[in-house]
Amino acid sequence: MLSTTKSTYACCRIMCLLMILTLFTFSSEARNYDRTSDEKVYSIINIEATEVANDLADDDFFTDCCDQIGKPTSMTFKFVGGGCGADNNSQGSKSDCDGGVTGNGPYSISEEDGANISVSSISVGDVFTVSDASKLPNPIVLRINGGQEVIEVHTSCSAPLVMGDRYGSLELLNYTDEDGFNCDGGNTPPPGGIDCCDVYGKPQMMTFRLVGGGCGADNNSQGSKSDCSGGISGSGPFSISEEDGASVSPSFASIGDIITVSDNDKLPNPIVLRLNNGQEVIEIHTSCSAPILIGERYGSLELLSYTDEDGGKCGNIPPPPPPPTGCAEVLVDYSGTCNDGPDSFSPSVTATCIGNATELGPT
Incomplete structure (x- = not known):
C-alpha cells in the first residue's frame, strides 16, 4: 500500500510539472476521498501546486523589468485605444490616466517635459518610442490629441514596469535602460526606436x-x-x-x-x-x-x-504598389509653355499645369 501511494505521488508530481491544470484536478478529486491515510500525500501535492504556481509567476513576462535592468531611457508602446477605462497596470497610485480618445485616429501625441517621441501622430495599432538621451522624465506625461487623454507613467523604478501592462490607450511593449539592456515580453517590434x-x-x-x-x-x-x-x-x-x-x-x-x-x-x-x-x-x-x-x-x-x-x-521595407488597373490622371514633364484647358490629345483630355508638369485627366 505504501509503495502504491509513493508511486501515485511520483506520477502526480510529474503531471504537476507538465500541466498545472491536471494537478488542480487531481487535488480537487483528492478532497472527496476519505483521507485518514492519505492526508500527507494530499498536503504535499498542494505544496507542489503552490511552488509551481509561484515559479510560473516568476516567468519573464510577469516580471518587473526594474528588477532585471536599470531605469529606462526609452520605452516602446503600442497605441491600442480604449481610453482610461482600459487602464490596468502594476503602478497603482504612481501612474495616472485622465480622459480618453475614441476612434482609430490619427491623434497627435507629445510628452509634457520634452522627451522625444518617435512619431508626432498615432493611429490604432501604431508602435512608437518615448526616449531621452540620459534618462526619461519621472513621470513621463503623454498627451494624446492635445490633452483629450493624458497618461502618466512612473519611470524611476520605485513602481513596477511590467511588459504588457496597459496605461490608458497604450500597451507597454519594451524598454531599454541607460546601459543598452532591453526588457520585453517577447514583444519587441521591428527596428524603430533604435539607431x-x-x-x-x-x-x-x-x-x-x-x-x-x-x-x-x-x-x-x-x-x-x-x-x-x-x-x-x-x-x-x-x-x-x-x-x-x-x-x-x-x-x-x-x-x-x-x-x-x-x-x-x-x-x-x-x-x-x-x-x-x-x-x-x-x-x-x-x-x-x-x-x-x-x-x-x-x-x-x-x-x-x-x-x-x-x-x-x-x-520595414514596404511592398511595391500594385500595378495600375486604369488611368484617371497622368503627370507629364514638359518644357515650354503649358496652357490650361482642353488639349489636342486622343482621346480628348483636359490639361492642368502643376509646376513643371502637366496633369492630364480624361474628359
Whole structure:
C-alpha cells in the first residue's frame, strides 16, 4: 500500500510539472476521498501546486523589468485605444490616466517635459518610442490629441514596469535602460526606436512616407545635423527632388505615398530634398555621425526604412504598389509653355499645369 501511494505521488508530481491544470484536478478529486491515510500525500501535492504556481509567476513576462535592468531611457508602446477605462497596470497610485480618445485616429501625441517621441501622430495599432538621451522624465506625461487623454507613467523604478501592462490607450511593449539592456515580453517590434547606424552601415537607399504637416511636424534625433524650412500644405501631388542628384522615385507624390531616395554608391551627405520646387526643403544627415531612427519625422516625411551598401535593411521595407488597373490622371514633364484647358490629345483630355508638369485627366 505504501509503495502504491509513493508511486501515485511520483506520477502526480510529474503531471504537476507538465500541466498545472491536471494537478488542480487531481487535488480537487483528492478532497472527496476519505483521507485518514492519505492526508500527507494530499498536503504535499498542494505544496507542489503552490511552488509551481509561484515559479510560473516568476516567468519573464510577469516580471518587473526594474528588477532585471536599470531605469529606462526609452520605452516602446503600442497605441491600442480604449481610453482610461482600459487602464490596468502594476503602478497603482504612481501612474495616472485622465480622459480618453475614441476612434482609430490619427491623434497627435507629445510628452509634457520634452522627451522625444518617435512619431508626432498615432493611429490604432501604431508602435512608437518615448526616449531621452540620459534618462526619461519621472513621470513621463503623454498627451494624446492635445490633452483629450493624458497618461502618466512612473519611470524611476520605485513602481513596477511590467511588459504588457496597459496605461490608458497604450500597451507597454519594451524598454531599454541607460546601459543598452532591453526588457520585453517577447514583444519587441521591428527596428524603430533604435539607431540603425549602430547595426548597419551607411545608407545607400532611404524610404519615406509623405505624411504632410510641414516643418512644424519635424521631430527626429539628428539635432542640428538635420534641417527643415518651409512646409507644403494640401494633399498634393507635389514634385520632389534631391539637390545633389540622388535618384528620387517617384518624382511626384501625394499624401500617403511612399518615396525612395537612392544612389548607386552611397547617398550624398546630407541629402537635401526639395518638395514642390522648394516650398519645403529637408536636410537629412546620412554619414551616421548622427542617429537615423525608423519612424522619425523629417518635416512632412516619415522615415520607414533604409538599406546599407551591403544590402542590410533596417526597418520595414514596404511592398511595391500594385500595378495600375486604369488611368484617371497622368503627370507629364514638359518644357515650354503649358496652357490650361482642353488639349489636342486622343482621346480628348483636359490639361492642368502643376509646376513643371502637366496633369492630364480624361474628359
